[in-house]
Amino acid sequence: MREFRRDPVIGRWVIISSERSKRPSEFKISQHQTDDKDLCPFCWGNEKFTPPEIISYRRAGTQKDTAGWWVRVVPNKYPALRVEGEVVRTGEGIYDKMSGIGAHEVIIETEHHDKELYQLEDKYAIDIFRAYRDRIIDLKRDIRFEYILIFKNSGAIAGATLSHPHSQLIALPMVPIRIKQELQGAKLYFDYKERCVFCDIISYELSCMKRVIFENEDFVAICPYASRFPFEVWILPRRHDPMYEDIQENELKNFTQIMKVINKKICFSLSNPPYNYLLHTSPLKSYNLPHYHWHLEIMPKLTGVGGFEWGTGFYINCVPPEEAAKFLMEVQ
Amino acid sequence: MREFRRDPVIGRWVIISSERSKRPSEFKISQHQTDDKDLCPFCWGNEKFTPPEIISYRRAGTQKDTAGWWVRVVPNKYPALRVEGEVVRTGEGIYDKMSGIGAHEVIIETEHHDKELYQLEDKYAIDIFRAYRDRIIDLKRDIRFEYILIFKNSGAIAGATLSHPHSQLIALPMVPIRIKQELQGAKLYFDYKERCVFCDIISYELSCMKRVIFENEDFVAICPYASRFPFEVWILPRRHDPMYEDIQENELKNFTQIMKVINKKICFSLSNPPYNYLLHTSPLKSYNLPHYHWHLEIMPKLTGVGGFEWGTGFYINCVPPEEAAKFLMEVQ
Numbered sequence: 276m277r278e279f280r281r282d283p284v285i286g287r288w289v290i291i292s293s294e295r296s297k298r299p300s301e302f303k304i305s306q307h308q309t310d311d312k313d314l315c316p317f318c319w320g321n322e323k324f325t326p327p328e329i330i331s332y333r334r335a336g337t338q339k340d341t342a343g344w345w346v347r348v349v350p351n352k353y354p355a356l357r358v359e360g361e362v363v364r365t366g367e368g369i370y371d372k373m374s375g376i377g378a379h380e381v382i383i384e385t386e387h388h389d390k391e392l393y394q395l396e397d398k399y400a401i402d403i404f405r406a407y408r409d410r411i412i413d414l415k416r417d418i419r420f421e422y423i424l425i426f427k428n429s430g431a432i433a434g435a436t437l438s439h440p441h442s443q444l445i446a447l448p449m450v451p452i453r454i455k456q457e458l459q460g461a462k463l464y465f466d467y468k469e470r471c472v473f474c475d476i477i478s479y480e481l482s483c484m485k486r487v488i489f490e491n492e493d494f495v496a497i498c499p500y501a502s503r504f505p506f507e508v509w510i511l512p513r514r515h516d517p518m519y520e521d522i523q524e525n526e527l528k529n530f531t532q533i534m535k536v537i538n539k540k541i542c543f544s545l546s547n548p549p550y551n552y553l554l555h556t557s558p559l560k561s562y563n564l565p566h567y568h569w570h571l572e573i574m575p576k577l578t579g580v581g582g583f584e585w586g587t588g589f590y591i592n593c594v595p596p597e598e599a600a601k602f603l604m605e606v607q
Numbered sequence: 608m609r610e611f612r613r614d615p616v617i618g619r620w621v622i623i624s625s626e627r628s629k630r631p632s633e634f635k636i637s638q639h640q641t642d643d644k645d646l647c648p649f650c651w652g653n654e655k656f657t658p659p660e661i662i663s664y665r666r667a668g669t670q671k672d673t674a675g676w677w678v679r680v681v682p683n684k685y686p687a688l689r690v691e692g693e694v695v696r697t698g699e700g701i702y703d704k705m706s707g708i709g710a711h712e713v714i715i716e717t718e719h720h721d722k723e724l725y726q727l728e729d730k731y732a733i734d735i736f737r738a739y740r741d742r743i744i745d746l747k748r749d750i751r752f753e754y755i756l757i758f759k760n761s762g763a764i765a766g767a768t769l770s771h772p773h774s775q776l777i778a779l780p781m782v783p784i785r786i787k788q789e790l791q792g793a794k795l796y797f798d799y800k801e802r803c804v805f806c807d808i809i810s811y812e813l814s815c816m817k818r819v820i821f822e823n824e825d826f827v828a829i830c831p832y833a834s835r836f837p838f839e840v841w842i843l844p845r846r847h848d849p850m851y852e853d854i855q856e857n858e859l860k861n862f863t864q865i866m867k868v869i870n871k872k873i874c875f876s877l878s879n880p881p882y883n884y885l886l887h888t889s890p891l892k893s894y895n896l897p898h899y900h901w902h903l904e905i906m907p908k909l910t911g912v913g914g915f916e917w918g919t920g921f922y923i924n925c926v927p928p929e930e931a932a933k934f935l936m937e938v939q
Binding site: 279288290355369424451453459583590591594 | 791
């Protein structure tokens with residue numbers, strides 16, 4: 276079974292994917308990752324352990340699904356959704372469900388099993404973010420999809436099951452509730468002020484310089500004013516653009532630079548913490564929204580998250596973002 | 608510093624509470640709990656290690672802040688909010704903040720350091736849920752408060768820092784965003800159907816009996832149709848009532864019974880997993896909402912939650928609720 280089900284109260288869609296299921300007795304919170312390089316399906320030489328690659332950035336003359344790549348995109352071997360089929364919405368008694376159609380891909384970020392982003396050369400690292408763009412552009416042609424989520428779980432506590440650096444992509448036939456809320460909030464602000472709230476955040480943060488960690492020609496990295504987590508970081512493009520896939524070549528270069536700088540600061544200062552990041556970009560069927568502005572949110576996982584946070588969307592953060600920004604700014 | 612800050616995009620309030628702060632180098636994900644009974648501030652004889660009690664249910668003739676109680680409510684020693692002061696809303700540049708006013712209390716559920724709810728005698732256990740009611744009724748008189756959250760974190764992975772059974776209460780000067788969304792969704796349903804969505808869920812679940820785990824005269828326990836987590840359980844009162852604090856004496860008895868039954872089923876079948884629960888009840892200044900229905904949501908923490916879930920409010924659940932309900936129903 277792979278289907279979307281809608282919560283009848285708040286309208287949140289959940290993927291029920293029982294092909295991933297285990298017997299109840301097998302449930303354990305996994306804190307372990309596969310760390311044997313010979314067994315790692317994301318290392319050179321082990322390409323046969325993944326489904327055939329979708330795209331790769333590789334040395335001239337090397338063959339598809341063999342060593343020689345530096346960024347490789349493959350379908351998830353245990354996908355939460357399946358690509359084939361139609362998006363069918365049906366009722367089930369008082370409830371609503373939808374067929375579990377979508378794409379679930381893995382972006383293997385490097386051939387090096389143990390390297391963090393900041394340890395990669397720019398000329399290779401840039402293709403990670405190029406792959407994000409290229410996959411969005413390709414999947415956008417599939418009219419069944421409404422949204423593409425690109426995210427990274429790094430470390431077992433952040434949800435990664437393999438330690439080899441990788442990010443993930445999920446294409447969905449609906450816009451996730453959290454993104455909808457962000458779009459609604461940004462629209463409300465725009466309707467009142469006739470300005471993009473993200474553009475205003477960037478300009479205010481650059482004027483007061485209390486929460487800016489790093490900036491380059493095209494991007495700004497800040498600890499957001501209402502950070503949910505200690506050392507939460509947002510990276511925003513200076514140029515108003517709702518869609519990540521519009522990123523230009525010079526911006527890709529500067530995005531790679533700021534991502535590497537922030538990654539290094541987080542790894543050095545917080546002892547290689549587990550972390551998640553998520554790309555926030557426009558729904559696929561929207562076009563040039565004046566009120567939305569793509570950005571990337573990074574959440575180091577330093578403290579446990581209890582019932583309070585889960586049930587309410589209400590967070591307690593014990594590190595003021597001004598202190599976090601000052602600390603991260605000073606770390607080399 | 609203890610203040611509320613509002614996310615300028617989606618309007619989510621966050622508590623920034625730096626008196627709980629540590630140096631960045633001290634951040635570690637804590638998987639440990641204090642388990643030494645001599646040091647446990649929630650055990651009999653250690654009452655001096657907590658702030659003075661607010662209320663307790665105790666043996667006749669025993670003194671306040673000494674042994675002899677079976678349920679004891681105290682202020683949190685490290686509160687995220689402070690009780691004294693006015694609720695002041697101010698701007699900070701383009702942002703909005705509010706003074707960190709609120710109450711943060713701990714409900715110590717039993718004098719027994721190691722007992723789960725199902726191991727307590729009914730006559731003592733009932734006073735845990737009576738304490739929830741009594742604290743809401745008392746705090747409701749404080750017109751600064753808009754909402755009271757009552758929740759439990761059990762196990763380090765679920766966010767508990769002490770293993771002695773306890774739940775927590777936080778009184779807030781605003782309604783949390785997640786509860787607002789639930790109220791809005793329930794209102795939308797009511798406006799269309801002129802029926803309470805929760806009443807409809809109960810009656811549909813009792814008619815198809817696919818996700819019902821247990822029921823008694825006053826309550827029904829189900830695995831919800833769009834469960835976010837494996838073995839998620841909701842407990843709903845059969846009688847439409849938006850406010851937990853309206854609970855009647857016979858209902859308190861039956862609520863205690865169903866809570867104990869579900870607690871035992873979860874502990875037995877899933878090997879004492881970490882879990883959270885959260886009471887969903889009406890905002891304090893609403894009265895007899897026809898569209899809202901108090902309930903309690905229990906979330907065992909069996910699998911890690913990755914970036915996908917965090918950033919999107921979108922969940923992948925690998926155990927269909929029908930299977931979870933069947934399994935929990937059969938466990939004695």
